[in-house]
Amino acid sequence: MNKPRFLHKRLCRCFLFFVLTALLASPVFFAFPSRANADHIDPVFEIKITDISKAQASRLTKSGVNVTNRNGTTIWAYVTEVQFQSILNQGFAAETVAGETRKDAELDSANYTDYPTYAEVASALSAFESSYPSISRVVDIGDSYEGRKLLFLKISDNVDVEEDEPEFKYISTMHGDEKIGTDLMLRLIDHMLSNYGTNADITRLIDGMEIWIMPLMNPDGYTANQRYNMQGIGYDLNRNFPDRIDDPANTLVNYTGDPRPIEVQRIMTWAFGQSSTLSANIHGGALVANYPYDSNSSGAYVYTACDDDDLFIELSLAYSTLNSPMYNGEFSQGITNGADWYTAYGGMQDWNYVWMGCMEITLEVSNYKKPPYSYMDGLWDDNRASLLAYMEWALRGVRGVVTDKETGLPITAAITAKSGSWESDFKVYTDPDVGDYHRILLPSDDPYTLTFSAAGYETKTVSGIMVQEGDAVRLDVEMDLKPCNFNCSNGPDLPDAVIALQVLAGLSPEIGNCTDARPLSGVQIGLEDALYILQQAAD
The missing domain is CATH 3.40.630.10 (Zn peptidases)
Incomplete structure (x- = not known):
């Protein structure tokens, strides 16, 4: 017996839904000849296309045409001979571009x-x-x-x-x-x-x-x-x-x-x-x-x-x-x-x-x-x-130096900024030689908050930073090493958790003598240290 047509439509819609879901969940890759291995593609040359809409030009880009300029309804692009013929076959008014005058x-x-x-x-x-x-x-x-x-x-x-x-x-x-x-x-x-x-x-x-x-x-x-x-x-x-x-x-x-x-x-x-x-x-x-x-x-x-x-x-x-x-x-x-x-x-x-x-x-x-x-x-x-x-x-903006609180040495850190409802994922990084950072920000009547993060250090957040016109406001930051780095690696990490559990079991594992090998209590390694390390690893 033939199935009702509405069921065919429903199956088709379900199929399209799953296909679209898979596509959206995957990275987007376009077939740009300009990004391909240049040893294995055809020569390209410059063309001009007139009377082309923004949407049509966008479709050409997605098809692999290297658009390099757009002025209203005219675009310029680099194409292969095959692409050029395809563009002409689609009915576009396209022509090759001659060289420009160099000298008068x-x-x-x-x-x-x-x-x-x-x-x-x-x-x-x-x-x-x-x-x-x-x-x-x-x-x-x-x-x-x-x-x-x-x-x-x-x-x-x-x-x-x-x-x-x-x-x-x-x-x-x-x-x-x-x-x-x-x-x-x-x-x-x-x-x-x-x-x-x-x-x-x-x-x-x-x-x-x-x-x-x-x-x-x-x-x-x-x-x-x-x-x-x-x-x-x-x-x-x-x-x-x-x-x-x-x-x-x-x-x-x-x-x-x-x-x-x-x-x-x-x-x-x-x-x-x-x-x-x-x-x-x-x-x-x-x-x-x-x-x-x-x-x-x-x-x-x-x-x-x-x-x-x-x-x-x-x-x-x-x-x-x-x-x-x-x-x-x-x-x-x-x-x-x-x-x-x-x-x-x-x-x-x-x-x-x-x-x-x-x-x-x-x-x-x-x-x-x-x-x-x-x-x-x-x-x-x-x-x-x-x-x-x-x-x-x-x-302009905010600038300063980020250093280790104990040693005073520069730290490789990442800095993010936010203000009110505005927040940016953009990160600036310290220069490892000096530890200086420079975050350009707009002047604002609302204070900024900067967050500093670095491997092995406690994240530090500083609020109430006022940025005005002119030279950047100065904000130097000292960062504390995270505790429980018992093996003195770039921790705390899972091997440090093992050390903490070994101590709890009555064993005597080797513990480093670096500053951040200290437990949370500052005295004795306990269960809270193992839990802290595991949380750090999860984060």
Whole structure:
């Protein structure tokens, strides 16, 4: 006998329910060619699609198209030939993008004649160090795929000394065909070094923080005048960092087990040894300050706020407000939430915020990737004040040093903040060399509460912290070691519970002589110690 049709429908609905439940419970992975092993994918090229809706563009992203810009109903993307034909077959108005004009010889300034070559960038950084040896240092963090150096210039008043001060970084040109940022960074370095000691604002920045500037993250792509690096047929470096949605492991290999692009590995390895507070990565092709998140689980082009959304809006406005073309351009006030503009997975911005305890935005500083070089003087005028004003935010909020109460030595700790109904899961971390932390926060009439946690130490919470405009409020913290660390490991842990139970059984296990080997009573190991340890292990 045939079953009633309503029963078929019910079975189908049940089946769909279980399928959707399984999908929602699983990590979301999109098939991005820009994140695949570049040795095994087809070559890509840039296209422009017009008359495409936000929803349609979102579907292309989810299908694996590497969308790189969106302006109203026009998007730009990198695609393979197969993807391009598929887009055309769907009826979209798409065309390949020709290269942009690089230079207008008649309009070039007297001081600068063309975008600097990689060799000229490296030479300029070396010359800066030679001219200002007491406040600048070239730092080589490793080679690119083709063997070119990835170079930072570190700037600080005591450039070779670890101090209690925030670390700031600018990284430019991870897309090799976006040359503007490289030149801007060289101008910024020159401006800061040459005005140190005479300009009060610049002197305050150099004296008060550790500044890292990398003018060129993708020297191979820069030399070849292409977006991607030169590994295989190329990787998009700003799609290959860990991502909270589709690649949620902060490791040098991606979710497929393949090594990340070598330039991404260099940046990650360097960052693991730093404690950056604030940063920005610099691009060309649009005119906007972009803030987290860039990605979301649906892939839709919708506003996707992080816990510090209000703060990121202010950070972005700190830049755009002083840049008239950006502030008065196509984006309201010159800023945008990343995913509301278009979703991007594997970006450096979100990676810094989610894993590295560093607030980062993405700065698109020109609607053209490579405008005639004669435009650079004007672009420098547009961006100079913004670059310095954004940097200054690293000195705001709450700062201090976290130390061991007994020894006074610095502790590696994580710090979270909340105020009233607002609470952020974002963690900043102390610098293990000095123990200093720097948590940027908005001024507020409501007090903040900071929580400090560190392995082997009692969690400490400090309330009633008032943050005002200007310099960060000072809050130094001493932390107590957790008791019952009877084996003097990074405890208390389960082996310590075994020791406590052995003592209760009349045995004489070996007990360490470290400060935190003390029992809760301070006198004799008892049942309460075993229970305490088990609770700590459970937490």
